[in-house]
Amino acid sequence: MIMRTFLALLVTTSLILTIGPVFAAPSRSAITVGVPVDPPTLSPEETALAPVESIFSHILEPLVALDAKGGQTRPWLAESWRWLSPTNLELRLKRGVRFSNGEPFDAAAAKYSIEILARGGPQAVLIPKGLYKETTVVDDSTVRISLNQPYSPLVSVLARGGYMYPPRYHRELGKVKFGQQPVGTGPYKLRQRVKDSHIVLEANRTYWGGPRKVSEIVFRIIPEVTARIAAVERGEIDIAYDLPPTAVARLRRNQNLVVYSISGQRKFFVRFETNREPTPLDDPRVRIALNMAVDKHAIIKSLFQEQAQALPGQYLLPNEFGYNPNIRMFSYDPERAKALLARAGYPDGFEMEIQSTLGRYALDKELGETVVAYLQKIGVRVKHDAMEWGAFVRRRDADLLSNNLVGTLVPPDPHFIYLTTIRGAPRLMHEFPETYDQLVLQAAEEVDQKKRESIYMRLAVMVNSNPPWLFLHAPNDIYAVNKRVQGFTPRFDQILRLYDVTIR
């Protein structure tokens, strides 16, 4: 009797609890995207994570857009811009645009939003400290940004972080609440958000560019990559975001899916620590030898199943602005590497410690182990310490750090990467001669694209002859998309922008 009552109670409670905010199957005119992260906020003011920006970029829009390939900036909420002087940029705004809550988008809103960008938050790292002076409203549809010193990558910074906020609504709600209920000028509005489960966006009927064909976009939070792959294979989601290289061959066999594997911006490398105490790494010949000791192409072939490209002995890839085509990649040559070590005074090699992440990125531990094995072949005995991300960020005190540079924050101008390598940058591990730092600062002031590009090319030569990294590879960004979704274009920056997709 007691057992029966007990069971009845359990069943009843369970049934009652089932009535809650659950995930209802989306309609056929909706697109469902599987993303790995539950966004803590949906405001660009507080996050720069690509999977999160992939959601809020449908609600809020920037002044300047970047094309999918990433090389070019193009007008968006700003119709045009011009440099009045090396420190004054004037932008003419699109007229007749309104936020989805009815507030007008005008010069006052643009000024308010630019001030948010300049004030702080994750996007503010793109703007060197002390650079921003003020924004003035010239007329209803014109604003002028004034800087304390010339900074030519400003337009691409506006394209990465210059999202527009409705001033009245943003002021009323405050930063945190706005992140929970964002409003923008974009083609979609937030309809429902269930934490750790899903986010539903519905088409903004009053969108200035006309309503979109897809009425609803559902973002399902699926952190486990195997579950994300299973969901797209089964047709539960239309787009699977951020997939590992090991999934490509299997997914390509599925006739309902199109698999995109495109050149990614995230770069993997091993950083050399030369700033602490005397070390064999002080000698550039040793650092070049280490670069020659690792067979990047073999790593890409066996570990990453060809879904990556080797870093060509400089920070940038061939499709990026500032890449120097005259620099040769460090080719795999263990014999020359040994000879270089001997010439540097280490014929028997030496001992080092390497730290790498564990489980943060696809195959990160295996990558660390492979690098260690290669270095051992030329007599460099390396103790490998693979650790969980939090511990890695806290420690970071080895001679070698297997690391990566987050690509998604970077505007299409490489200035931001160079900024992280000069004196004053946080956690600087290797110092170049002062002429290098001066060239980096000079690039920032050079408004002429051609001249700036030639400065970056000179910097690339300096990097190649005095490498601060053991250059490894840039893994591809991989997506699987159901064939019923038409017009999907993967972007260079991992950010989804499903403005123009349709459903078959």
Added chain:
Amino acid sequence: VLKYGLRRILEAIPTLLGVCVITFFLVRITGDPAAFVLGELASPEDLARFRAEHGLDRPLALQFVTFITDVARGNFGVSVRYGEPVSALFLERLPATLELGLTAYIVAVVLGVGLGVYAGVRAGSLGDRLVRVLVLVGQAVPGFYLGLLLIILVGVQLSLLPTGGRGDWRNLILPAITLSSHSIALIARFARAQIQDVLQQDYIRTARSKGLGERIVLWRHGLKNAMIPLLTVLALQSSILFSGAAVTETVFSWPGVGRMAVRALITRDYSVVQGTVLILTSIVVLTNLLVDLSYGLLDPRIKYG
């Protein structure tokens, strides 16, 4: 009973205090949330400002005293990641965890007791051997592996059930099986042993010799006597509501408390980890107390002192 209950609640306070101390210091050993929130490239000044804003720069002892005082007032702090009170975040996800946990528990109790009793009554038969193999597999296969296996086999290959997410009853089946697999095996093994033991007792022989039907012998005399030790196991297994949830919820994208706790642990969201562990411990302590009290209902000879 009231006095006994009150004493047990007072005795639980040191346990909860111990959990507070362990969680508070363990979660701080491997770093703080500043680098997670601000990113790897944040300057030392930005990190210092963040720590000051969240009180993370104060001496540990002082932080601990604040934490304990707040908890005593029912305040578990604010999540660094979401900027919302931990209690609100917990309550928001609790229904999903209870839904999955209770379903898994019912499955575990019904199947575990059913299979165990069946095998116990028919010891040595083919059915008994099959149950013993199932028990072995259930106890040996880890939850995350079984979950992934079910997703690939039942979800993708056979296309019978959804692979994850919280939706209708079909979404519940695979995670509930995964979450309950270990408990089914454990309960079945224990129930089988108990039934076998009880069926050897003199009073069962007496009941049979009185001419009672086998069904009455089994249900009224056998099962009820096997129930008290079994109830202890069932009660202990009730913690599967939460204990296995972290893994199962992550594998099946189930938006519950377990998944929130895992995420909080990775991002060093101290308040969420502390609050979740403390609330869950309190629930388990309370469940155990209720089970101890229920012994008296099953067996009037048991007295509380």
